[in-house]
Amino acid sequence: MQIYVCVKHVPDTAANIKIVGETGYNDSACKFIANPYDEYAIEAAVQLVEKQGGEAVAVTVGPESAVGTLRSAMAMGAARGILIKTEEQFLDTDLTARALKAAIEADGKQADLILTGKGSVDTEGFQTMYRLAGAMGLPVVNEIVKLEVGGGKATVEREIGAGSREVLEANLPCVLGATKGLNEPRYPKFPDIMKAKKKPVDQKALSDLGIDPSGAKTKLLKLEAVPERSGAKMIEGAIPDQVSELVRILREEEKVL
Amino acid sequence: MANIGVLMEIEGGELKGTNFGVLTAAHEQGKNDVYAIVPGEKADAYKDALAAHGAKKIVEVSVSGADLSKSPDLQARALAAAIDEYSLKGVLGLASPIGRDIFARMAADLNLPLVSDAVAVDFDQKTVRKSHFSGKTFATLQLDAEVLLCTIRPNAIEAKEASEAAEIVAFSPSVSDPGRVKVVDAKLSASDKMDLTEAPIIITGGRPIGSADNYKILEECARALGTAAVGASRAAVDAGYAPHSMQVGQTGKTVSPKLYIGCGLSGSVQHFAGMKTSKVIVAINSDKDAPIFEKCDYGILGDLFDVVPALTKALKES
Structure with missing residues (x-):
């Protein structure tokens, strides 16, 4: 199977986001990681290649430093990486999808499956996989928690709320977005990390693929820190008094009961 | 207009x-x-x-x-x-x-x-x-x-x-199905539990809950709270105490209830990513230095196994 895994280089979820100007943030002060949801996609791709043969290729759109995330994917078992370089901190989802499509097509091999995470934890857009599938005319299912591939089709499950699930089928090739529950992403061992450093990474500029970042339909006007609560009002006393006081506050002052 | x-x-x-x-x-x-x-x-x-x-x-x-x-x-x-x-x-x-x-x-x-x-x-x-x-x-x-x-x-x-x-x-639009994806089955949950994202009130248990069985005390409290659902932290889900469908936070669900009661939660950034827009946040924790007390509205310092049943009783009595 020829599998492309689309990954994103994102600030660590625990990182402090220091806003710069109206719409930027200080990315040199953040530790970056592979988007957590993408790890489920990488694991799924590597498991399929281990079982059925073929190749898993990691693809990302990002700055030069995003090679780090490609290396993480390769340490988990991807054979090689493709970096589509852009200096934009926030690239519009439609442009990202077009860039991914162009890079996958330019790679010259027929994709059997395109996997990615259900969304990225930086911009939380939850839609690039749909745009990629739409542009390529392929089926798409997001937020999958189970995957079986065989007989030219993918059978997947997704959660639809309160523990209920739907089972869906799509013919290959298709685009699938992974979420927690699909598998347990492996921790790469030291030799795998060393091997990943020697795996090939193909770099292209966004403009090489004919994509102009000024064509975005979504413009970030303002980025602002969400104020933290200033600290709890601690309710004192013995437990029966504490809980009675809490119930009183929630009913009479906050009016949420 | x-x-x-x-x-x-x-x-x-x-x-x-x-x-x-x-x-x-x-x-x-x-x-x-x-x-x-x-x-x-x-x-x-x-x-x-x-x-x-x-x-x-x-x-x-x-x-x-x-x-x-x-x-x-x-x-x-x-x-x-x-x-x-x-x-x-x-x-x-x-x-x-x-x-x-x-x-x-x-x-x-x-x-x-x-x-x-x-x-x-x-x-x-x-x-x-x-x-x-x-x-x-x-x-x-x-x-x-x-x-x-x-x-x-x-x-x-x-x-x-x-x-x-x-x-x-x-x-009745005349649109056609591109025929790319079809739903072949639905596995409906046996319980009639409300989905977390729908619930106006959520009470969540972290790792100190210690077992799947102990979620019962939170379920009893949820019933006393009215229309409420029970959630779990990532640590509790990873420990096998609760299914992923109950997880609040990064890699789980994003919720925005009017009242969120966290029991035995440390208050990680990843957890807050999923519930920070709640209207009122209450924390119950036995560790006075737990970071959650810095980021919530009301705090009770105490063991959740003492405080939650007492809260259930107080709700039923008042």
């Missing part, structure tokens, strides 16, 4: 309660005419509730010879057809598993921008506010689009009553 569509979500034959906040967002204090879009052919049962929340029209959508629930692509196309039919300047829905899916399919099909999981919308300015970076920042986005597409974080916008006519119209 504009015509705004709102996709209604129905579960177990009833309108989800979180639909009403989305109607309120579309109505903008009477500035817009709201079209409540109901997949299927039996909107009658919802007429009164929709009329009371600002729906001027109810659009019953059906596609001849097709079951919309079996094809998300067909449902997206039927919804897209309503944009032309009713000259909609915006379509809103819930940022639920189904809403996120249908809207993303529609946006990709129409090549329109989409904002997922928004907390505020301004149709005049064409701006939308949403979380970026796991709830640490809010982004204000400007959409360059004739039609604003947006899913709203459940419970993020408070439902307000607004009396309108809610006239029912039938709409």
Whole structure:
């Protein structure tokens, strides 16, 4: 199977986001990681290649430093990486999808499956996989928690709320977005990390693929820190008094009961 | 004044309660005419509730010879057809598993921008506010689009009553299924538990809960709280105490209830990413240095196994 895994280089979820100007943030002060949801996609791709043969290729759109995330994917078992370089901190989802499509097509091999995470934890857009599938005319299912591939089709499950699930089928090739529950992403061992450093990474500029970042339909006007609560009002006393006081506050002052 | 569509979500034959906040967002204090879009052919049962929340029209959508629930692509196309039919300047829905899916399919099909999981919308300015970076920042986005597409974080916008006519119209667009994806089975949960994202009140247990069985004390408290659901932290889910469908936070669910009670939670950034927009946050923890006490509204220092049963009792007595 020829599998492309689309990954994103994102600030660590625990990182402090220091806003710069109206719409930027200080990315040199953040530790970056592979988007957590993408790890489920990488694991799924590597498991399929281990079982059925073929190749898993990691693809990302990002700055030069995003090679780090490609290396993480390769340490988990991807054979090689493709970096589509852009200096934009926030690239519009439609442009990202077009860039991914162009890079996958330019790679010259027929994709059997395109996997990615259900969304990225930086911009939380939850839609690039749909745009990629739409542009390529392929089926798409997001937020999958189970995957079986065989007989030219993918059978997947997704959660639809309160523990209920739907089972869906799509013919290959298709685009699938992974979420927690699909598998347990492996921790790469030291030799795998060393091997990943020697795996090939193909770099292209966004403009090489004919994509102009000024064509975005979504413009970030303002980025602002969400104020933290200033600290709890601690309710004192013995437990029966504490809980009675809490119930009183929630009913009479906050009016949420 | 504009015509705004709102996709209604129905579960177990009833309108989800979180639909009403989305109607309120579309109505903008009477500035817009709201079209409540109901997949299927039996909107009658919802007429009164929709009329009371600002729906001027109810659009019953059906596609001849097709079951919309079996094809998300067909449902997206039927919804897209309503944009032309009713000259909609915006379509809103819930940022639920189904809403996120249908809207993303529609946006990709129409090549329109989409904002997922928004907390505020301004149709005049064409701006939308949403979380970026796991709830640490809010982004204000400007959409360059004739039609604003947006899913709203459940419970993020408070439902307000607004009396309108809610006239029912039938709409059967001639759209075809691209036949790419089909729903072949549904595995419905045996329990009648409310989904976390729907619940106006949530009580969550962290790793100190110690076992799956101990969630019973939170379930009893949830019953005493009224319409409430029980959640779990990532650590508790990873320890096998609760299923992933109960997980709140990064890699779990994003919730925005009016009351969130965290029991034995440390207060990690990843957990707060999923519940920071709750109206009131209460923490119960036996560690006085737990970071959650720095980031919540009310705190009780104590063992959850003592405090939660006492809270249940106090709720029942008062």
